[in-house]
Amino acid sequence: MIKIFRYGHRIKRDERATTHVCLAARALGADEVIISGDRDEGVLESVEKITGRWGGNFKARLCDSPAAEIKKLKKDNYIVQLTMYGEPIQKIEAELRKKNNLVVIVGSQKVPPNIYNLADANVSITNQPHSEIAALAVFLDRYFEGHELDKKFDGKISIKPGIRGKSVVTCE
Amino acid sequence: MIKIFRYGHRIKRDERATTHVCLAARALGADEVIISGDRDEGVLESVEKITGRWGGNFKARLCDSPAAEIKKLKKDNYIVQLTMYGEPIQKIEAELRKKNNLVVIVGSQKVPPNIYNLADANVSITNQPHSEIAALAVFLDRYFEGHELDKKFDGKISIKPGIRGKSVVTCE
Numbered sequence: 318m319i320k321i322f323r324y325g326h327r328i329k330r331d332e333r334a335t336t337h338v339c340l341a342a343r344a345l346g347a348d349e350v351i352i353s354g355d356r357d358e359g360v361l362e363s364v365e366k367i368t369g370r371w372g373g374n375f376k377a378r379l380c381d382s383p384a385a386e387i388k389k390l391k392k393d394n395y396i397v398q399l400t401m402y403g404e405p406i407q408k409i410e411a412e413l414r415k416k417n418n419l420v421v422i423v424g425s426q427k428v429p430p431n432i433y434n435l436a437d438a439n440v441s442i443t444n445q446p447h448s449e450i451a452a453l454a455v456f457l458d459r460y461f462e463g464h465e466l467d468k469k470f471d472g473k474i475s476i477k478p479g480i481r482g483k484s485v486v487t488c489e
Numbered sequence: 490m491i492k493i494f495r496y497g498h499r500i501k502r503d504e505r506a507t508t509h510v511c512l513a514a515r516a517l518g519a520d521e522v523i524i525s526g527d528r529d530e531g532v533l534e535s536v537e538k539i540t541g542r543w544g545g546n547f548k549a550r551l552c553d554s555p556a557a558e559i560k561k562l563k564k565d566n567y568i569v570q571l572t573m574y575g576e577p578i579q580k581i582e583a584e585l586r587k588k589n590n591l592v593v594i595v596g597s598q599k600v601p602p603n604i605y606n607l608a609d610a611n612v613s614i615t616n617q618p619h620s621e622i623a624a625l626a627v628f629l630d631r632y633f634e635g636h637e638l639d640k641k642f643d644g645k646i647s648i649k650p651g652i653r654g655k656s657v658v659t660c661e
Contacts, residue, residue: 330505333506334505334506334509337506337620337622337623338620340618340619341619341620344614344615344617345615345627367618371617371618401648402648402650402651402654402655402656403650403652404651404652405638405650406638439651439652439653441648441650442516442626442638443517443637443640444647444648444650445512445515445543445642446516446543447512447513447516447517448512448622448626450513450622450623450626451512451513451622451623451625453623454622454624454626454627455626455627458627458630463579465615466577466578466614468615476613478574478575478576478577478613478616479574479575479576479611480575480576480610480611481606482574
């Protein structure tokens with residue numbers, strides 16, 4: 318089980334970025350997203366609407382006490398934080414693949430020391446400033462070694478991939 | 490040379506998403522980003538500020554006539570569009586790696602048929618709805634086969650990656 322922990326969501330400012338985090342997590346094989354920060358039912362609804370139509374078992378929930386929640390998750394999960402200061406993914410990915418239950422923390426606001434210190438591994442996708450959405454995507458594709466790209470979602474709606482045009486299959 | 494074409498940027502709504510596209514493109518080995526849609530000098534300034542401090546030769550520019558620009562680029566470049574309707578990246582990536590000059594179109598607004606039809610290849614990173622930032626990140630990591638993660642930027646500022654803490658090296 319791979320859970321993504323979106324830390325410090327801010328309504329309005331992060332609405333789209335957090336939605337991108339959730340949808341990328343779902344599409345690229347994660348099982349759940351947990352969102353701390355401002356309580357934003359709208360983001361949950363967007364994600365649930367996608368899952369309802371496009372399938373899969375992806376879960377999304379809000380969390381009011383991030384440190385307590387991560388401490389609790391730490392009992393059964395290996396905690397990874399994605400940060401530009403961390404160890405390069407290419408050095409640590411083989412080790413991470415041995416862990417079956419991961420929580421991947423993805424910051425929005427700056428992640429404070431009490432959260433930072435709960436991580437078992439701090440991992441960087443390059444040491445350059447860029448995007449937590451991009452970092453999460455590369456992380457998941459490498460963790461799953463590309464197998465996530467073949468995941469079946471069995472949704473009410475799906476796409477038949479093609480060279481040209483748009484082919485949508487619905488069974489609603 | 491890998492250029493990213495950000496199609497249909499909208500001021501305010503896309504400000505952060507377009508910045509994420511630009512910074513992920515830079516961090517993950519692309520050479521240039523071209524932004525069509527609303528003219529947004531602010532996004533260019535954000536990207537130039539990062540490149541100025543963190544190094545590398547990444548360029549960013551605005552473009553008022555996307556179809557004309559892509560037609561022009563098509564003379565010397567293979568045009569890829571990232572779309573959930575396209576051929577799976579895992580099937581086509583080996584073929585794409587043979588092309589040295591790529592333009593990768595990443596939509597913000599819906600990409601209209603005249604742009605869609607200019608693409609030499611339509612490529613999907615899963616056929617699920619998610620994030621163009623995530624899709625671009627996976628695309629670049631696969632196109633470069635991970636070599637982009639070792640790219641040197643020789644900036645005024647850099648990070649010494651570590652297991653814990655934050656180690657920033659400045660030579661300003």
